[in-house]
Amino acid sequence: MIKARILLADDHQFITEGLKSILEPQHEVVGTLTDGWALVKEAAKLQPDVIVVDISMPNLNGFDAVGQIIKAGNKAKIIFLTMHSDVTYASRALEIGALGYVIKHSAPGELLEAIDNVLLGNQFISPVVAEKLADTSFSRKDPIRKLSPRQREVLQLLAEGNTAKQVAGILFVSPRTIEFHKYKIMEELGMKTSAELVQHAIKIGLVAI
Numbered sequence: 001m002i003k004a005r006i007l008l009a010d011d012h013q014f015i016t017e018g019l020k021s022i023l024e025p026q027h028e029v030v031g032t033l034t035d036g037w038a039l040v041k042e043a044a045k046l047q048p049d050v051i052v053v054d055i056s057m058p059n060l061n062g063f064d065a066v067g068q069i070i071k072a073g074n075k076a077k078i079i080f081l082t083m084h085s086d087v088t089y090a091s092r093a094l095e096i097g098a099l100g101y102v103i104k105h106s107a108p109g110e111l112l113e114a115i116d117n118v119l120l121g122n123q124f125i126s127p128v129v130a131e132k133l134a135d136t137s138f139s140r141k142d143p144i145r146k147l148s149p150r151q152r153e154v155l156q157l158l159a160e161g162n163t164a165k166q167v168a169g170i171l172f173v174s175p176r177t178i179e180f181h182k183y184k185i186m187e188e189l190g191m192k193t194s195a196e197l198v199q200h201a202i203k204i205g206l207v208a209i
Contacts, residue, residue: 007052043072051066102114
């Protein structure tokens with residue numbers, strides 16, 4: 001068995017601490033994080049062998065955080081550990097570059113198995129999801145793909161309850177730019193109210209309930 005250096009990211013600290021106790025001493029947990037931006041920063045700093053990450057996290061969701069990590073050239077093997085068993089999420093995770101996709105209620109057994117597999121360069125998907133992925137009749141239409149990375153970032157920050165001015169401060173742009181992004185997002189998704197945007201962000205996993 002290969003002993004790996006693992007970085008954990010989940011928006012609930014009690015989950016990362018629980019995972020740490022499960023994974024050690026078989027592996028070395030080099031860090032636990034609850035924020036997507038912190039994950040991008042620590043992944044670059046620590047260069048772990050494996051990153052275990054949730055989809056729904058504050059400030060920057062798991063999909064976009066992993067996208068930035070891979071774009072930066074990080075060689076860590078990615079495993080998404082999530083409550084989302086919908087094939088759309090799994091399909092997107094694999095397209096981004098993840099090798100593992102594990103449903104939370106299937107952990108810890110499946111997570112340990114997933115780590116062993118991805119370290120060898122193999123893919124591991126929770127059987128309940130793998131069966132759905134094998135169904136060729138499934139339509140992989142994903143509305144979120146219509147949005148750019150910056151639009152997803154703006155949508156997430158707005159859905160988390162930030163005002164346009166606050167989002168502008170976080171992203172170092174003008175409030176007018178944020179309002180423009182918001183207008184374009186609503187146009188792309190065919191929505192008319194801010195409430196619809198929040199509900200959509202929750203539905204697609206950008207923010208947790």
